[in-house]
Amino acid sequence: MNQILAVAGKEFFDGLRNRWLISITLIFAVLSIGLTYFGAVASGEVGVTSLSTTIASLASLAVFLIPLIALLLSYDSFVGEQESGTLLLLLTYPLSKTQLLLGKFIGQGGIIALATLLGFGASALILYLQVNDVEVLRLFSTFIASAVLLGLSFTAIAYVISLAVNEKSKAAGIALLIWFFFALVFDLALLALLVGVEQGVSQQGLTQIMMFSPSDIFRLVNLAGLDSSDVNGALAIAIKSSLTQGQLFLVLITWVMLPLIGANFIFMKKTL
Amino acid sequence: MTTSPLITLSKVGKQYPKLTALNLIDMQLNQGEVLGLFGHNGAGKTTMMKLILGVISPSHGEVNVMGVAPDTKAAWHMREQIGYLPENVSFYEHLTGLEVLTYFARLKGFYPKAAKQHAIELLEQVGVAHAMKKPVKTFSKGMRQRLGLAQAFIGKPKLLLLDEPTVGLDPIATADFYQTVDQLKSQGTSVILCSHVLPGVEQHIDRAMILSSGNMLAIGTLAELRQQANLPIKITPHGLNGTLRHDAHLLKYLSNDESDSILKVPEQDKVAMLRYLLTFESICDIDIDKANLEQVYQYYLQQNKNVGNDKKLSAGA
Numbered sequence: 008m009n010q011i012l013a014v015a016g017k018e019f020f021d022g023l024r025n026r027w028l029i030s031i032t033l034i035f036a037v038l039s040i041g042l043t044y045f046g047a048v049a050s051g052e053v054g055v056t057s058l059s060t061t062i063a064s065l066a067s068l069a070v071f072l073i074p075l076i077a078l079l080l081s082y083d084s085f086v087g088e089q090e091s092g093t094l095l096l097l098l099t100y101p102l103s104k105t106q107l108l109l110g111k112f113i114g115q116g117g118i119i120a121l122a123t124l125l126g127f128g129a130s131a132l133i134l135y136l137q138v139n140d141v142e143v144l145r146l147f148s149t150f151i152a153s154a155v156l157l158g159l160s161f162t163a164i165a166y167v168i169s170l171a172v173n174e175k176s177k178a179a180g181i182a183l184l185i186w187f188f189f190a191l192v193f194d195l196a197l198l199a200l201l202v203g204v205e206q207g208v209s210q211q212g213l214t215q216i217m218m219f220s221p222s223d224i225f226r227l228v229n230l231a232g233l234d235s236s237d238v239n240g241a242l243a244i245a246i247k248s249s250l251t252q253g254q255l256f257l258v259l260i261t262w263v264m265l266p267l268i269g270a271n272f273i274f275m276k277k278t279l
Numbered sequence: 280m281t282t283s284p285l286i287t288l289s290k291v292g293k294q295y296p297k298l299t300a301l302n303l304i305d306m307q308l309n310q311g312e313v314l315g316l317f318g319h320n321g322a323g324k325t326t327m328m329k330l331i332l333g334v335i336s337p338s339h340g341e342v343n344v345m346g347v348a349p350d351t352k353a354a355w356h357m358r359e360q361i362g363y364l365p366e367n368v369s370f371y372e373h374l375t376g377l378e379v380l381t382y383f384a385r386l387k388g389f390y391p392k393a394a395k396q397h398a399i400e401l402l403e404q405v406g407v408a409h410a411m412k413k414p415v416k417t418f419s420k421g422m423r424q425r426l427g428l429a430q431a432f433i434g435k436p437k438l439l440l441l442d443e444p445t446v447g448l449d450p451i452a453t454a455d456f457y458q459t460v461d462q463l464k465s466q467g468t469s470v471i472l473c474s475h476v477l478p479g480v481e482q483h484i485d486r487a488m489i490l491s492s493g494n495m496l497a498i499g500t501l502a503e504l505r506q507q508a509n510l511p512i513k514i515t516p517h518g519l520n521g522t523l524r525h526d527a528h529l530l531k532y533l534s535n536d537e538s539d540s541i542l543k544v545p546e547q548d549k550v551a552m553l554r555y556l557l558t559f560e561s562i563c564d565i566d567i568d569k570a571n572l573e574q575v576y577q578y579y580l581q582q583n584k585n586v587g588n589d590k591k592l593s594a595g596a
Contacts, residue, residue, distance in 0.1 A: 013385035024373060092368035096430075099332045100386045101358040278335055 010102045014110025015117070022080070022118035031076055031119070035126020038072070039065055043130050061134070062146050065127070066229040069154050070222045071190050073123070077161035078168075081115050082182040085169040085274075095279045104274045112162065112267060119158035127151050149252070153228040156259045160221040161186075163266035170273045193220045214250060221262040228255045283346070284309050285438060285469050286331060291340035293326050293493075300326040302493045304340070308469050310437070313460065315480055316473040317576055318490035324473045325366060327490070328440045331471070332363055344438070359388055362431035366442040366473075369423070372416040376407055376426055379415060380433070387434045401429040406455065420447035428456065432463075439463065439470045445480075457483045481572040489579045496579040501572060508578045510570035511543035516556050518563035528555065 022028050042064050088094040097107060131147035168181045197216060217223040231252060286308040293301040301323045308314055316324050329335045330342050333349025345360065347353045370379045377398055384394035402408045405425040410418065418426065424447045431439055445453045460470055460483055474480060481487075481501055488498040497504055514532075516523070523529050523540060532542040532552070544552045549567075556562060570578075 009388065009390065010386055013382060017382050021371075021373070091370075092365050093370065095329075095334065096363065096365050096368055097386070098334050099358065099361065099363045100383070101355055101388060102386050279329075 010100075011106050011110040011113065014102075014107055015113035018084075018111050018114025019117050022115065027080055028118050028122055031122035032126045034072070034076075035069075035122060036129045038068060039127050039130035040133065042068065043134055058134075058138075058140075058143060058146060062150055062229055065150065066226055069127075069150075069157070070225055073119075073154055073158045074161040074189060074222060075186050077119055077158045078165045078182040078186055080118065081111075081162045081165035082169055082178045083175050084111055084115065084166060086172055086175050086178045087169075089173065089279065090175055098279065105271055108166065108267070108271055108274055112159075112166070116159050116162050119162060120155045123154045123158055124151055127154065150229050153225050153256070153259060156256070156263055157221055157225045160259065160262040160266065163263055163270060166270035167266050167273060170270055170277060189220050189222045194223070197223075218258050221259060224255055224259050224262065228252060228259065231255070285312075285345060287341075287343040288327075288330075289341050289343075291327075291330060291337045291342055293323075293330060293335065294338040299493050301330070301337075304495050306488065306495075306498065308438075308471065310469055311464055311467045312486065313464055313470040313472065313484045315484035315487040315572075316471055316490065317475070317487060317572075319475070319580075321492070322490040323493045324490060325442060326493075328363070328442060328471065328473060331440060332361065333358075359434060360437040362433065362436035362439045364427045364431040364439075364441045364444055368427055370415050370426060370430075373414055375412050375414050376402060376418065376422075377411040379426065380411075380429055383430050384433050389434070397433065398429075401432055402426075404432065404459070405429045406452070421449055421452055424448055425452065428459075432459075435466075435468075437468060439468055440473070441470065442473045443475075444472065445474070453479065478571075478573070487572065487575075489576055491580055491583050494583070496583050501575070504575050504579075505570055506546070508570070508575050509545065510574055510578055511545050512549055512570070513566075513568040514542045514544050514549075514552060514556070515540055515566040515568070516542070516559075516562055517565070518561045519556075519559055520561075522559065522561070 043061050085094060088097070098104070127147065128151060131143060131151070134147075135143045164185060165182060168178050168185065172178045172181065197213070200216075201213065214227075217227065227250070284307040286306070288304050288306040291301060291304045291306075292299065304327065306314075316327065318324050326335070330337055331344055331349060333342075333344070333351075333354050336350040342349060344354070345357045347357055349357065371382075374382070377395070380398035380401060381391075381395045384397050385391065389397055399408065399411070402411045405428050407418075407422050407425050407429070410422060415423065415426065424444070428441075428444060431441060445456055448456060457479070460472070464470060472480065472484060484501070486498065486500050487504060489496040489504075497507065499507070517540075519540075523533060523542075529542065532544050542552065553565065553567075556565060
């Protein structure tokens with residue numbers, strides 16, 4: 008346990024030292040406060056707009072940003088240490104591969120989680136003070152919790168990449184492709200499937216396919232509770248399906264655990 | 280205290296899909312013994328260290344370190360007693376020397392406060408205490424190497440595996456390093472020193488092992504190796520001038536390839552030769568040069584090459 012904490016502590020302070028925490032927090036805070044106040048500029052208003060609009064726009068932005076940031080933060084976590092030789096050295100210490108993986112996950116996951124909490128939490132607080140509605144806190148806590156899980160999921164995916172390759176540049180390339188896939192390609196393909204293939208997928212089937220993308224689960228979690236007028240596209244159909252928010256959270260947690268277990272498996276097989 | 284060897288390798292081999300990294304290695308290392316492991320790049324030195332460390336598993340044979348196979352879970356506690364300096368390691372550049380060492384001490388099982396204390400002691404021992412608050416990226420090559428050594432010394436290990444420990448060290452630091460090795464040895468630490476042959480290493484090792492492309496060419500004390508190799512001793516008499524060429528007895532020993540005043544004398548003829556040389560009135564000095572480690576090493580490599588060529592020839596014919 009001492010060892011896991013040592014690794015976690017180092018990774019966390021690395022995140023503080025190279026300004027990851029502060030920059031991610033700032034990005035999230037600026038975005039969410041900006042969206043909260045100026046989200047309705049296009050329709051001619053400035054000021055606090057409707058809560059569901061705010062959450063909907065935050066969710067569609069976070070779904071691009073959070074995976075990108077998590078992948079950027081963690082893609083070189085192992086392959087970088089492999090290149091500098093410290094990974095080999097660490098493995099000669101009384102420290103199991105699982106402990107090393109968990110330690111890194113706790114440390115870097117902590118950075119993502121804290122930045123999400125502080126960044127989006129700030130705007131939630133401001134909004135709450137303005138409108139004085141408990142609904143704000145409820146929606147935002149769901150949003151922040153799912154955003155943290157989304158970040159952790161992509162951190163774990165980044166570890167899979169980082170352990171599967173032997174070069175840092177390759178890891179960066181693959182991380183970018185993974186991001187592109189989940190941020191754009193997956194949804195476009197889904198849309199194509201919906202539009203192009205008549206009677207191809209049922210509503211149920213569509214929701215099931217969406218479970219294959221942590222980004223889509225994140226969207227579903229946050230948009231399910233909103234007025235459907237703010238939601239459109241493939242999502243609107245999926246939302247009408249029967250999964251509860253609790254179930255969606257469970258699937259999202261699975262999306263954190265599975266890549267982590269996968270990364271551990273690859274690590275065990277890896278020879279240096 | 281046990282009398283059984285600290286490390287035993289029996290018929291150990293390591294095969295990679297396209298290459299045999301190690302082949303039939305038999306070796307023992309006792310407590311307090313310093314073994315020099317010599318060979319060119321790719322000779323299998325690092326592979327052997329990795330096998331002993333348990334980072335990789337052998338394809339054949341058995342590795343036993345402190346009574347356990349190092350690649351199993353049972354080897355857990357053994358790892359606290361092993362120090363390793365990898366060949367090319369660059370520590371976390373943005374951390375300070377003290378932070379790097381404290382981190383590694385914690386991973387060796389020290390609690391935070393004790394880890395920092397221990398790290399400071401070690402940094403003082405290797406002589407980088409003055410720079411311990413500076414980030415590693417500002418360290419010179421020698422300072423990095425010292426930091427690496429300090430890392431290997433964490434927790435007073437019973438076994439030290441050092442891969443090219445003196446690379447980048449200036450002569451004084453090298454001398455300091457060897458002094459530390461001698462000191463550790465007297466405290467009962469076993470050391471495996473992996474190196475290209477370097478001048479100055481021979482006084483500090485008990486035994487040497489010579490590897491070439493995965494095969495063990497020789498192992499033994501330097502005296503044993505020298506004897507096996509049967510390399511002549513070089514004797515350079517001064518003050519004889521031309522007499523050497525005219526004396527029939529001396530002419531036999533005169534080396535033709537080198538400068539014309541060096542006699543190559545087999546070990547067993549040494550004393551007789553010295554007596555004979557002393558009979559000359561004009562002699563004013565005699566230099567005696569035993570074959571050094573480098574020559575012994577060259578001899579075994581050459582030997583190996585010849586055997587290899589013979590095999591190729593016979594295969595071709």
